[in-house]
Amino acid sequence: MSYMSGDHVYKEFRPSEERIVNTGTMARYRGFLCRRRLRICLLVCLAVWIVVMYDVFTNHKHWRYSNRVPTSKTPYEFEVAEQEKHTSVRCSASKRVVLVRTHTTESDILANVLQRFGYRENLSFLVPKDRNFISNDQLFQRTMIKDFKLAPPLGQSKTTRVYNILASHVRFNHEEIKSVVPNATFISVLTEPKTHLLYAFNLYNADQSLHLKRYKNPFEKFMSNAQSYVDKRFRYWFQFHNGQMYDLGLDHDSHEKVRAVAQKINSLHNELDFVLLAEYFDESLVILRKKLCWLWKDILYFPKPPSERANDKNFLTPALEAEIGKWNWADSVLYKHFNETLWREIADYGPTFQGDLQYFRNMKESCWKDCLIQDSRGDYTVRDNLQYCNSMANTETRLWELIRHRQLYQDQ
Numbered sequence: 001m002s003y004m005s006g007d008h009v010y011k012e013f014r015p016s017e018e019r020i021v022n023t024g025t026m027a028r029y030r031g032f033l034c035r036r037r038l039r040i041c042l043l044v045c046l047a048v049w050i051v052v053m054y055d056v057f058t059n060h061k062h063w064r065y066s067n068r069v070p071t072s073k074t075p076y077e078f079e080v081a082e083q084e085k086h087t088s089v090r091c092s093a094s095k096r097v098v099l100v101r102t103h104t105t106e107s108d109i110l111a112n113v114l115q116r117f118g119y120r121e122n123l124s125f126l127v128p129k130d131r132n133f134i135s136n137d138q139l140f141q142r143t144m145i146k147d148f149k150l151a152p153p154l155g156q157s158k159t160t161r162v163y164n165i166l167a168s169h170v171r172f173n174h175e176e177i178k179s180v181v182p183n184a185t186f187i188s189v190l191t192e193p194k195t196h197l198l199y200a201f202n203l204y205n206a207d208q209s210l211h212l213k214r215y216k217n218p219f220e221k222f223m224s225n226a227q228s229y230v231d232k233r234f235r236y237w238f239q240f241h242n243g244q245m246y247d248l249g250l251d252h253d254s255h256e257k258v259r260a261v262a263q264k265i266n267s268l269h270n271e272l273d274f275v276l277l278a279e280y281f282d283e284s285l286v287i288l289r290k291k292l293c294w295l296w297k298d299i300l301y302f303p304k305p306p307s308e309r310a311n312d313k314n315f316l317t318p319a320l321e322a323e324i325g326k327w328n329w330a331d332s333v334l335y336k337h338f339n340e341t342l343w344r345e346i347a348d349y350g351p352t353f354q355g356d357l358q359y360f361r362n363m364k365e366s367c368w369k370d371c372l373i374q375d376s377r378g379d380y381t382v383r384d385n386l387q388y389c390n391s392m393a394n395t396e397t398r399l400w401e402l403i404r405h406r407q408l409y410q411d412q
Helices: 015-060 074-087 105-120 173-182 193-201 220-222 225-229 243-247 260-269 280-292 318-327 328-351 352-373 387-392 397-410
Strands: 002-005 006-011 098-099 185-190 272-279 372-374 380-383
Touching: 002 185, 015 328, 074 225, 074 387, 098 105, 098 387, 105 185, 105 280, 105 397, 185 280, 193 220, 193 243, 193 318, 193 328, 220 225, 220 318, 243 328, 272 328, 280 328, 280 352, 318 328, 328 352, 380 387
Parallel strands: 098 185, 185 272
Antiparallel strands: 002 006, 372 380
């Protein structure tokens, strides 16, 4: 019912009519809210999809998986996770590396790692034409390229002699090496002096060379008068007195001079970008990978089987260990310095170190499980049904053959 009052017309609603109007209005309002929320959700989903696809196609994922445990079958299937492991710091892989080799098992393993990486990347190595090492007892000189008939580098003129990687045995001479491998990352590997000396004694059969096999513990007999035995200049005698310091460039006549040893360690601290330790080899490799900006698969390695290691035919007593510490004093001071340096590097790595270390070890164990068949003696054979296993199975000698052939016959 309506009635007029002045210029206005008023309509009277009954209670039932008012309820109907209010109900219709609320339904329309709720429908409006639902449609708006749906549009907002669609816009948010679209934005997220755009961001994700941008990351995928630009290869710049920054998500962290520091504690991720590999679940893929082979390391090559880790490549997606590999990209996810990268931090927001962008870098390019180092392709100039100098390995200052010491006479240790881990130095051999690391040389193999560099060989595989360099061969795959078509990099040039300093390697002689007719053997696998440059020199065990001479400091490197750039003239060795001509004198020792080193294979020419790839893709350069005959007069140019600039290389990417040095992984052959030669005594360290920083300035001379730098002249032929410029802008390189310099690395080395050390082990505890007691381990190194016993390893050298067994590897080079010193008990036979020095006629000590008749003794119950030939190594103990050697240590009873080490200087007189070293003076005999038997095979590889220079590895039996501060052998690691000798490999790194300090001559034997300076090994007992406190000032000379301190100066040499200070020089090495400045000249070497990183020193790995055999006793913490995996930890060292994790740090090295980050420094070189390599992928995890680049630092994978196979263990050396017992048949290729120096057999431990002797034993160490506490008294012998103390004697080695005195006899190889320069090596002991050297190791102590770079042991402290390693733990500072680990601290500087950041909170993801332990997660990254476990990630690498899981990946390595998966690789060994996929590739190696171990026998009762601890030796192993490599499965030939996986390509990456065959690639990793190449020995140092075989890889030198491949590298040397490529550089010698690059024009053919």
